Amino acid sequence: MIQPILAQRSAAGFWIAIVLTGAGTGLGAAALTGLLELTQHMAWGGEGLDLLAAASQTPPWRHLAVLAGAGLLTAAGQVLLRRLTSGNAIDITAAIWFQAGRLPALRTLGSATLSVLIVGMGAALGREGAPKQAGAVIANLMADRTCLSDEERRLLVACGAGAGMSAAYGVPLGGALFALEVLRGALALRFVLPALVVSLVATGVSWAFLPDAPTYAIPAFHGSPSSAAWAVLAGPVIGVVSVAFVRSVAWVDGHKPTGWRRLLAPVVALACLGAASIRFPQLLGNGRDVAELAFNGQVGPTLLIALALLRPAATLLCLGSGAPGGLFTPSLAFGAMLGGVLGLPWAWVWPGVPPGLFALLGAGAMLAATTQGPVSTMVLMMELTGYARAAVVPMLLVVATATLVARTIEPRSIYDARLSNAQVRGRQRLRDQTPDTMVS
Known part of the structure; x- marks a missing residue:
């Protein structure tokens, strides 16, 4: 009798962690996206314009000043982040495969915030890294709270990172598959449902704050x-x-x-x-x-x-x-x-x-x-x-x-x-x- 009860509690804890990870990741992605847009507006102006349109209308000195400022911010941020010492890496791939998904929370979130700020200022890097890091950190914290095994933690962190992409770009299915195929390295059936639930919850929560529309508006192409x-x-x-x-x-x-x-x-x-x-x-x-x-x-x-x-x-x-x-x-x-x-x-x-x-x-x-x-x-x-x-x-x-x-x-x-x-x-x-x- 004891073993089935313990198994049921473990399964319940895992699915609670799944849902809470999705909700937290959706909120985190929305907050980071808002910070990105605010940074871009403050750096380049152009109310309602995208980065390319706004930057095309600014004088040359502003290009130099904003990007040099992004460099100074990066240098200062790196010094601060290195003071948040930890034996674990902040790279999600390394954490999933070699540390069972364990990440230093403050340092990883600090890196995510710094990434959003400098990308908003024009650094030629992707903004998806930040919500992925936030989702991974939230998943790791949920794994701690629900006492998940290392294998469950590894899966949950991959799902959380994929859900960060799902929420930021509004791609629930693609984000779930990305978490499994690219981050977890296994398109196994037993992994699919948790990944889908985390991504769906994260995307649903983010839609309360972010527009539900494709990232790219394209014409209707036809194959030939x-x-x-x-x-x-x-x-x-x-x-x-x-x-x-x-x-x-x-x-x-x-x-x-x-x-x-x-x-x-x-x-x-x-x-x-x-x-x-x-x-x-x-x-x-x-x-x-x-x-x-x-x-x-x-x-x-x-x-x-x-x-x-x-x-x-x-x-x-x-x-x-x-x-x-x-x-x-x-x-x-x-x-x-x-x-x-x-x-x-x-x-x-x-x-x-x-x-x-x-x-x-x-x-x-x-x-x-x-x-x-x-x-x-x-x-x-x-x-x-x-x-x-x-x-x-x-x-x-x-x-x-x-x-x-x-x-x-x-x-x-x-x-x-x-x-x-x-x-x-x-x-x-x-x-x-x-x-x-x-x-x-």
């Missing part, structure tokens, strides 16, 4: 033999480029400045970004604005080529300086620029494909290849843009071929790239030992 043929040819190219990007992330993350250079590097790097943004304001922020323009065919060929080179360089510059932030939306924006560039010659070979569709397919391919999560990417692209099956065949083709090529050359995802080589090998061994790693 031309777009399918392009996808088969472009997918491997994007896969190879994604490998170079992942390895570049690994290199700059492993060569961050130390000592007194840790204080100087973000100021210099972000000031350089500010100078470059005078000519190319599209380099500022996570790239959402320019990606949407590319999806609508509103970025010219010359600018597409320039941004395909400069956008990833800006992200690597910020990351290498020690600035905290996500890589999800910057990778998507990079893929949109690259897809648009690869579509330019194809328009001469086989006309008829809208330029925006090349950008959309490139974004999906780059996202899948860098995260090594093709299933979650397909769903995320549908939820982010609101399109259903109109162009699903070329999207499937380009995602599958890009991911296959990338995984063949480089086993690390963009999140694994920030781990040490020993940790990557350890994660791969743990994934191989995880039961039920395939959906059946």
